[in-house]
Amino acid sequence: MSLHLKNTLLLLGIVFSSQVTAAEGITRENKFFREFSLTGEKAFIKSQRIEMSPGFSAPNHRHPVPTFGVVNKGVIIYKEEGSKEVILKEGDTFYEPQGVNITKFNNAGKNVAAFTVFYIVKDESTATVQLSKK
Numbered sequence: 394m395s396l397h398l399k400n401t402l403l404l405l406g407i408v409f410s411s412q413v414t415a416a417e418g419i420t421r422e423n424k425f426f427r428e429f430s431l432t433g434e435k436a437f438i439k440s441q442r443i444e445m446s447p448g449f450s451a452p453n454h455r456h457p458v459p460t461f462g463v464v465n466k467g468v469i470i471y472k473e474e475g476s477k478e479v480i481l482k483e484g485d486t487f488y489e490p491q492g493v494n495i496t497k498f499n500n501a502g503k504n505v506a507a508f509t510v511f512y513i514v515k516d517e518s519t520a521t522v523q524l525s526k527k
Contacts, residue, residue: 418449424509426517439512439521444505445469451498453525459513460489460521467506472497481508494525 424440442465445451469481474494480501481487489495500506512521 418446419451420444431513437514437516437519439514439517439519440509441512442507442509444507445500446505447500447503449500449506451495453494453496454498455492455494455523455525456489456512457491457520457523459491460510462487462489462508462510465507465509467500467504468502469506469508470497470499470501471495496525 420443422442424442426437426439428435428437430436445467464481464483464485464487466483470478471481471487472478472495473490474496478497479487512519514521
């Protein structure tokens with residue numbers, strides 16, 4: 394295999410291993426995927442770092458899996474359906490219950506807001522976010 398081809402494959406591997414995805418106003422970077430045992434049953438923790446542009450408002454959504462997070466920077470307004478709004482600031486933790494509609498998850502600041510989220514999943518292909526119909 395030529396040196397040029399090896400370097401190209403190495404570069405592609407580095408690019409794809411970072412697994413950064415972006416949509417308008419939001420970027421997601423996969424941080425880790427680790428196995429653990431929960432009551433003797435195999436499960437995994439998937440982690441992502443997510444950044445939201447100033448003024449970004451996430452669409453109504455829910456998580457089909459338990460979801461935990463910590464705000465790394467910025468101010469986020471969070472609201473579950475049927476609950477009061479909560480203002481999350483740097484260092485605050487949050488829990489998004491499985492199957493509950495999240496009606497507000499907005500960057501309330503003038504700068505980028507960032508948070509790290511942890512999903513409890515059955516395997517690497519488990520969906521972590523679903524758009525709500527409401």
